[in-house]
Amino acid sequence: METKKPTRKRDTDDRRREGIASGVEGFNERGGRAARDEALHGSIELFAGKVLPARNAAFAALPDAPGLRERAYHVKQETMANLDRYLEKLAEAVEARGGHVHFARDGEDAVRYVGHLARRKGAKVIAKPRSMATEEIELNRRLEEDYADLGLEIVETDLGEWIAQLAGDTPSHIIGPILHMNTERISKILSEAAGEELPQDTETLWRFARGRLREKFLTADIGMTSLVTGMQHGPGDVGVVLVG
Numbered sequence: 001m002e003t004k005k006p007t008r009k010r011d012t013d014d015r016r017r018e019g020i021a022s023g024v025e026g027f028n029e030r031g032g033r034a035a036r037d038e039a040l041h042g043s044i045e046l047f048a049g050k051v052l053p054a055r056n057a058a059f060a061a062l063p064d065a066p067g068l069r070e071r072a073y074h075v076k077q078e079t080m081a082n083l084d085r086y087l088e089k090l091a092e093a094v095e096a097r098g099g100h101v102h103f104a105r106d107g108e109d110a111v112r113y114v115g116h117l118a119r120r121k122g123a124k125v126i127a128k129p130r131s132m133a134t135e136e137i138e139l140n141r142r143l144e145e146d147y148a149d150l151g152l153e154i155v156e157t158d159l160g161e162w163i164a165q166l167a168g169d170t171p172s173h174i175i176g177p178i179l180h181m182n183t184e185r186i187s188k189i190l191s192e193a194a195g196e197e198l199p200q201d202t203e204t205l206w207r208f209a210r211g212r213l214r215e216k217f218l219t220a221d222i223g224m225t226s227l228v229t230g231m232q233h234g235p236g237d238v239g240v241v242l243v244g
Helices: 027-037 038-061 063-081 085-094 107-121 132-136 139-148 159-168 181-193 202-219
Strands: 125-128 153-156
Touching: 063 085, 125 139, 125 181, 125 202, 132 139, 139 153, 153 159, 159 181, 159 202, 181 202
Parallel strands: 125 153
Antiparallel strands: none
């Protein structure tokens, strides 16, 4: 006669702690809220639905895209394996063109260098590009706090980063800083910046942002590039920087 073995208590009780072990304060609480946020789910789904097809289309239109990607991979690997040599070569080329190169020892040194430069130049407005390196060292906040007497205005010039900055938010992804925001929220944020209600129309919102950011480009006292905040491409033999 078949009998069913009674389930032991330890088989039914889930004793695992909720979330994952993280040294980041409040990580599991924020993660829980995000997991329950239906608007966030919709924004991410919309972003993925647009970006992935666009990426695939761009690759399909590019001659020998797989081959180019493979070459780029090997170039990057070789460069990272000999990074000290390439950085020294780039620094020499930049200095030969009259530039100055400062290698920051850590985040504190990087903030201090930019702050001292702003003080020396009497700068008020700093325009900076999208940079995960500056997010990690909290460059904007620390410049505003540590050099409060200068009254600095640090302006993010990447559209997504700028919108996040206006909202007092932080970027959620390196290529999609505000993928967690929907059009309604973006419209409210830009409307506050404009001082009037803007329609939830992508073209109108983009034109307003473009005009406002263009003013900052033209009036900035200091312009930071990827070479300052985490260089993307810097051909070492000619001493120039490609900003992407």
